[in-house]
Amino acid sequence: MSQKVRWGIIGLGKIAHKFAADLQLSDTAMLHGVASRSMEKAIAFAKRYKAQKAYNSYEALAQDPEIDVIYIATPHVFHFENTMLCLKQNKAVLCEKPLGVNSTQVQTMIAEAQARNVFLMEAIWTRFMPSYQKVLKLLQEETIGEIISIRADFGFLGEPNPESRLFNKKLGGGSLLDIGIYPIFLSLLVLGMPSEIKTMARMTPTEVDSFCAMLFDYKNGAKAILESTFEVDTPTEGYIFGSKGSIKLHRRFHHANTITLFKDDVETVFELPHSGNGYIHEIEDVNGCIRNGETENSKLPLAFSAQLMTIIDRVKAQIGLNYDTTTSIQKK
Numbered sequence: 151m152s153q154k155v156r157w158g159i160i161g162l163g164k165i166a167h168k169f170a171a172d173l174q175l176s177d178t179a180m181l182h183g184v185a186s187r188s189m190e191k192a193i194a195f196a197k198r199y200k201a202q203k204a205y206n207s208y209e210a211l212a213q214d215p216e217i218d219v220i221y222i223a224t225p226h227v228f229h230f231e232n233t234m235l236c237l238k239q240n241k242a243v244l245c246e247k248p249l250g251v252n253s254t255q256v257q258t259m260i261a262e263a264q265a266r267n268v269f270l271m272e273a274i275w276t277r278f279m280p281s282y283q284k285v286l287k288l289l290q291e292e293t294i295g296e297i298i299s300i301r302a303d304f305g306f307l308g309e310p311n312p313e314s315r316l317f318n319k320k321l322g323g324g325s326l327l328d329i330g331i332y333p334i335f336l337s338l339l340v341l342g343m344p345s346e347i348k349t350m351a352r353m354t355p356t357e358v359d360s361f362c363a364m365l366f367d368y369k370n371g372a373k374a375i376l377e378s379t380f381e382v383d384t385p386t387e388g389y390i391f392g393s394k395g396s397i398k399l400h401r402r403f404h405h406a407n408t409i410t411l412f413k414d415d416v417e418t419v420f421e422l423p424h425s426g427n428g429y430i431h432e433i434e435d436v437n438g439c440i441r442n443g444e445t446e447n448s449k450l451p452l453a454f455s456a457q458l459m460t461i462i463d464r465v466k467a468q469i470g471l472n473y474d475t476t477t478s479i480q481k482k
């Protein structure tokens with residue numbers, strides 16, 4: 151592919167703005183079209199980020215032959231139907247996290263992408279941060295020895311508006327899916343699949359979790375202590391403790407600009423700032439995949455997203471968190 155990778159965006163909310171701003175930093179990509187439920191919003195967004203096309207229909211954008219890859223930026227519960235819509239048009243998809251709201255959805259999306267030989271990836275920007283490349287290198291070199299445990303929290307005080315994306319069950323509300331996914335991501339990246347999971351949660355009147363504490367156990371004896379909450383601001387840090395040292399991912403650990411290595415009574419600080427809003431790193435990686443005709447990303451393969459959702463489903467089952475997906479599954 152000699153020309154620039156042509157992007158489309160579906161759902162023009164908060165994250166779409168940050169993503170579109172970072173797209174402008176790329177030399178290998180351009181924003182071609184955007185789609186909103188509102189034409190007015192689509193036109194304003196297209197103008198602001200210099201997209202050629204503005205649509206008031208997600209379907210129309212999915213059918214645009216001049217788009218190579220579509221970024222899905224709608225609330226969690228719509229990821230399945232929006233992604234399936236694009237895949238069925240043989241469009242590559244970068245879908246915001248979580249890829250779906252349960253494993254049935256995620257497996258169906260993966261099967262559709264694979265059957266069509268079309269690129270699909272969950273937009274976990276964290277995996278592409280410079281700081282995470284450094285952490286993985288340190289772990290690969292066994293700098294901190296055998297991993298004994300991980301600790302990670304993600305918490306902020308969210309306005310308890312029952313209609314908001316965070317609290318409304320119909321929009322996939324709850325801390326687990328929105329931010330608990332990041333501590334779980336870190337544990338999966340570093341320790342793999344847990345053998346045992348223990349949880350404790352507090353549910354809201356809207357029947358989603360506003361607090362979720364998780365304890366994971368692994369076959370090799372390692373442990374993970376993870377937490378997500380909308381009830382209070384928490385440090386939002388990540389720690390990896392090993393037999394020969396430890397690594398701290400500074401606040402906010404899911405897009406840490408700083409990590410500290412503690413080893414032999416010496417603290418070594420690494421400043422590894424991300425560029426732009428932090429989305430440019432995943433954008434460039436996806437651009438590379440699209441240009442090379444790859445159907446998944448080797449840093450964030452689909453099997454990883456499937457495992458991530460398997461863990462989330464196990465946590466959901468324990469805390470009694472359930473989303474009604476009958477409508478979206480029927481639409482597939």
Ligand SMILES: NC(=O)c1ccc[n+]([C@@H]2O[C@H](COP(=O)([O-])OP(=O)(O)OC[C@H]3O[C@@H](n4cnc5c(N)ncnc54)[C@H](OP(=O)(O)O)[C@@H]3O)[C@@H](O)[C@H]2O)c1
Nearest residue numbers: 161162163164165166186187223224225226246247248315
């Ligand atoms: N990677 C990250 O750092 C990060 C950060 C924040 C959020 N996210 C993810 O991005 C997704 C969107 O989050 P956000 O904070 O951008 O949400 P948001 O501000 O509420 O925007 C979501 C957009 O989805 C569209 N939408 C379609 N149907 C909708 C409905 N029934 N109700 C509300 N919106 C609807 C709307 O766009 P139109 O009106 O234009 O159609 C809306 O603006 C979530 O899945 C979240 O997990 C990721």
